[in-house]
Each structure stands twice: as structure tokens, then as C-alpha cells.
Amino acid sequence: MTEFTKLSNQELRHHQEELRQRYQQFKSRQMALDMTRGKPCPEQLDLALGMLEGDTGKAFRTDDGLDCRNYGGLDGIPPAKALFSEYMAVEPDELLIGGNSSLNLMHDTILRAMVKGVMDDAPAWGQLPKIKFLCPSPGYDRHFFICEYLGIEMIPIEMADSGPKMDVIEDLVAEDDLIKGIWCVPKYSNPTGIVYSGETVDRLAKMKTRAVDFRIFWDNAYAVHHLADGPAPLRNILTACKMTANPDRVFMYASTSKISFAGAGLAIMAGSQANMNWVKNQMAFQTIGPDKLNQLRHVLFFRNLAGIEAHMQKHADILKPKFEAVQNVLASELDGKNIAHWSRPQGGYFVSIDTLQGCAAAVIKMAADAGVKLTPAGSTYPYKSDPQDCNIRIAPSFPPLEDIQAAMELVAICIQLISLEKISG
């Protein structure tokens, strides 16, 4: 296909006319498709139904006789800690199992840090006139929302294929002791799908930070969520932090929201023993303990990491055709036109499209007008402000395959129409 910028005026008009007709056809179909969030589809959720059934569903005692129905167990039941220490590649005393939401654990860590700090010998973050977080972007909107809500200044950091640009990060944290944290989705990053390289992990672990209480918020949401032949390798950041004498630098998070049930999974937080003790000492004021019955169900259903991995293969079997459909439509509609490029993720929940500068919001609006809701423009950037107005996040997990094909065709038509306007404008 010819690059759009190399088309004659006549060719442009011809294309435009054809695309407008196709757009009107879509509009007349009155689709009502929501592709805004990375929600598992019902077929994925069905995979874990065994957890609610029979002996697993009604189990309430661990092998050691602990009654999971009663109070207690602030950091989780021992077999759940064993399972997820394997999953997180940390020791059982380096993690805790929370409720159903890792976002909740992250939010609470930061809210507590505002009031109490993150260590004994540094002030509460809220006592300082201002604090700042580094925000590799495009990134996860809910991370950024927490910062905005709490008045934490966000500094966007550009992403490379190996992770956020480390030169920039190293310079910033070495200078500014008000920079207290960085958000990272290190594997199959939301939305770009990139996996942090070993070098990136090591540099994050060993970089000199002016703030003694700098913390990496390591949201490993997609650790086993591969689409290709197997999970991509990710270096263990806790090990890297320990090796560089910064053992307390990282708070790690994960959940089974996209393994078992999106709304009824388990959330995990991990880090050094010192960090976990700090957090548990504070959590003891918040709760007597999380839902241990749900932990027991997860243990009995998955058994071990191999069980989780086998389960995730079934997820991949459902998701792969959907992600392939996105790639196929984008390729057949946009290849060679030089108006967009997009990610080809090996895992995770998103495809990230970058349009020509200044086109994303218009594309998203145009798609919405024809019945396809995408993640709102700018969402993947701090303050919902995409400086180039070019990023579109596609979440293909939930809708059925045929809807995804239709939706992506519509999105591709919108991208072309808006690009043509821009080029001819």
C-alpha cells in the first residue's frame, strides 16, 4: 500500500470517499461495543469455575487444620503464602496475601506513606511540601489516578523497547529528593506490551537516588499472562535490589484477577522482610485479616505454580485469536500507509496504537460516534494528557471475536479518515 503522504490529491479524495462510505455503513449497524477496559471474557472466567464447586468450593480447613472461616491470618494462610512465594519468586516471609485487589494494596501503601512514610528514618510523604513520582508513559491509568488524587506530581518518562528510558530516570532520581517513587508494569506492560530488559531491572535496582525513601512500585500484573509460546523472562527485581544493597527499594504487587476471577481473585504484595514487617505492622490497624476461604479455594484449585501455568495456557488459547484478529485487521488496513504503528505484544491485555500526532482523540471520538467505545483519549498518560495526542489503547479480551474484527475495522477506518484530514488539512 502506498504511504498516504505520497498520494495525489485525487487519490486522497478517492480514498476519503471510500472510507466515509464504509464508516457510514458501520454507523448504520448501531454497534454498542465496549473496549475500554482489560476485562476477561466469560469464557476465561469459566476456566476457574471448578474453584467454586464440590469439595474445593466448600473447603474451609487447611491440611494443618486451620479454620479459614474465622478471624485472623493478617498476611495470609500458609499454603497460599507457599503458592504465591513460588509465583512471586520470593520467600514466604517476603509476601502477604491481601483481599481481591492489588490496586487496593498499592493505593493503601501510598496513602499510608502520605501519613506515615515508608520507613522509620524519613518523614511522612504528606509532611513534605510536594512529592513526585516517575511515570513511564504510556502506562496504566489507575496508577496515575492515585497520584493525581493524592496531589503527587507526575513526571512522564518515555518508554523504549527495553523499558522506561533509564538515562533520564537515573539523572532525575540522583538530583531530586522529592522524587519518591516510580510506577512500573515490568512485563507485558500496560498498554505497550514491552518487557523490561535485565539491564533495565538492574539499573532500577542499583541507581543512586537522592531520596533515601525512594520506592519502586512494581506492578507485575501480567507475570504469567503470555500469548506466545511461553512467558517472557523477567529478571527478579527483589534479588537485584538485595544484590545492590538496596533491599528495601521495591514493593512488588500481583493478583489473580486475570488468572481466576477478575472481581474475586487474590492480591499479593511482596518485598524485603523489613518492608513486609513495616506494612504488616500498619495493616494490623486496618484489618484482622483478609478472606481466607478464597485463599484456600485458590490453593486447592491451582495447587502450585505449574497448575497456574497450565491454567494460563487455557487463557492464552482464548485470547490469542482475539489478539491475532487485531493484528490482522490493523495490518490489512494500515500496513505501508505510514499513518500509525502498533504493538505486537507477546502477552498482557492490550495493543497500543500510535497514530500521527494530534489524531488519537479525534479517532476515539469518531469510533464512539459509531458505537465502539475505546479507552478515553489521553488515559495512558499522567493527568490524562497525551502530549502528542497519538496513543490509543485497545483492549481486545472481553468482546467476542467477530465484534473485535468489526471494531478494529472501524478503528482502522477512523484512523485513516482522521489521518487523511490531517494530511490534506
Next chain:
Amino acid sequence: MTEFTKLSNQELRHHQEELRQRYQQFKSRQMALDMTRGKPCPEQLDLALGMLEGDTGKAFRTDDGLDCRNYGGLDGIPPAKALFSEYMAVEPDELLIGGNSSLNLMHDTILRAMVKGVMDDAPAWGQLPKIKFLCPSPGYDRHFFICEYLGIEMIPIEMADSGPKMDVIEDLVAEDDLIKGIWCVPKYSNPTGIVYSGETVDRLAKMKTRAVDFRIFWDNAYAVHHLADGPAPLRNILTACKMTANPDRVFMYASTSKISFAGAGLAIMAGSQANMNWVKNQMAFQTIGPDKLNQLRHVLFFRNLAGIEAHMQKHADILKPKFEAVQNVLASELDGKNIAHWSRPQGGYFVSIDTLQGCAAAVIKMAADAGVKLTPAGSTYPYKSDPQDCNIRIAPSFPPLEDIQAAMELVAICIQLISLEKISG
């Protein structure tokens, strides 16, 4: 039985000798009994096992077709909101369903208030040099721990049979705008068992507070947890607050921890629409939503308030003999001796004993030395400091009946021995 203070020296010595022998006998039995916390016993937890079994256990769709396995539902699923609006006697849009812990909801409300305040036109509590809470005492230790943790100054308020002493409260809140809250367990209060009178509720609702952002933390933990023939009446404080033009004064909390499963129940927060919107707007940064499968299980198992009440009758059948045993032992050991008085609760989870001044810590230690762990001395007062050193909280729900009888006999022996020491001084 003769009052101890009227005994001759010889009689005192005789009693003492006899009691010491009985104490030694207990000690030689090497009991290991934990009566520290208000934990339901396994038989109580068994009552709700139907929730985990069969169609109820594996249900995941509401009648309206909502898939409870997926993300969403920040304030709860509609049928759970309907059930608990009946339970809380509020409108469905005046409540939210949280995770498994009402303590968690209370803690989070206060932690957020430290950073964000509780309303638009008042500063965050943490921005003030100091804030204070009124603490009716004896009260619930975990309430007091939250204040201590967050540096909130606690002002103990004496309890009468009708609730906390309102004259004192009214004077304090009218004067001091740093008083931002009060902890209340209005029904079958922990540990005294008293129920707030209608007048107390009304006065709390209508009293003039110097602080515009004063809030009542209404922890109605034992709303349907009666031991006698039926639940004692409690006036609806939200209605009372609305009638006195203070609709936003109260945050109400409840949970099913002592209805379904102590560690896997549902927590509820309720209040005016304005308050609920304030809270939900903030919670949206914390979580995508609570565990909706557990909500659905509760709805299908209990159906309606009548279902909950019928279920609570079964709890009462289990608990009543245990509470009677406590009363019987205390009466037969201590009646007429004028060395202690104790509550005769019509509901809730505790019996509260007041010893002679300066005896409680010694009694608790002495019982522990013989193998019976009671709630630590002072726990029912702010800063764990019982000014009279006289309050002992008895939690008879968990141990088997025969253990309770033995434990209470031991406690009564310890009370007599320590009292005799004090009297013969």
C-alpha cells in the same frame, strides 16, 4: 454470702487459704484457654456452611444477569444493597458493601480523612496541628488502636446504662473544634453490652458541634446479635441526624463477620447520600470493586432480613448457654461479696466485669499464669490505660461450654484472691 470487707481477719485468712488451694488445683490442670477475642465458635460458623455448597456456592450471576466474577460494582451488587439496606434501615443509595472487614472500612475512612478530610469545605484532618476523638469507655480496643496509630488524641467518656454520658459529650463538642469524631458501638456495646437509649441517639444527632466536620463513627457490629428473646430496639441515627439538619454527621458500619463467617463475611458502610458519594468518589481510586461472588452467596443464602434474623436465632441458641454459664459461675462465686460487679448483656459478644479498683491487671495475670488468657488489662480503654484498673472483658463465644465454666471459676477465684490481698492490704 458476706461482704469481704465485713469479714474478720480469721475469716479472711480461711477464705484465702481455701481459694489458694483451688487456684493451685487449676494451675496443676495446665489449661490452655484463649478467651481474648470475640471469635465465633466452629458450631456457629457451621451454621452458614450452606453458603458454600451446591447452587449457592457456585452461583455467579444475579437474577438480572450481572456476572459477579468480573470487575466492577464499586458499591456492591444491587441485590446485596437491597438486602443490607433492609438490615441497616437505610435506602440502597445510602450504603455501600465493602470487603470482608468493617474495621477496614472504618480505618480507611479515617486514614482518608487525615489526607483529604470528610467534606469539601473543611481541611484535611492531618493538616491540623492535632485532632481529637471522643472514646466512650470501656470500648472496643481496635477503635482506639486506630486513633493511637494515627496520633489522634483520645478523650475517654464514661458510660452510663443509656450510653455514653451525654452531658459531658455535649459540653466538649460545643467548645472544641479539634474534636472531629466519636466512636460508638450503640447496641450490645463492646464490652459493656449496653444499648444506647433513644434519647442518647437523639442527643448525639442534634448536639451542637464546634467542628463543622464532626463525625459519629457508628459501629453497629451487633445489630441482630441478641441473646434474649429478640433484638433490643435501637433508634435509627441516620433518621435522627436528618431530622435535626445534620444529615452528614454519621458514618454507620456493620458486618456479617458474626453472622456468616468471621473472616469471610461482608462489611457495610452507610450514611447520607452526600457522605456515600464522598466516600465512593475516593474509593474509586482504591479499588475497582469488592468481591461480588461473596455478596451473591450472602444474598442467596439469607434472602432477606427475616432470613438473617432466623439465622441469628440459631447463633443465640449456641451462645446463650455459654453466657448463662458465665453468669452462673460469677453469681455463685461472687454474689454478695461486694468485690465485683458485671454486665448481664442481652446480646453481643462480651461480659464486662469491674473489680475493685486496682485489681484487674493482677487478676488477668493470675489467670494467665494458670492457663486462661483474657483480653489484656487496659485494652478496653484508650492508650490501653484503664484509669481505675478494674475492667475485665470476658469473651465466652469461642471455647466449649465446659471450658468456659472452668475458666470462669478460675477467674472468679483470681478476683477473690486479688481482692482479699487488697482488702487485707
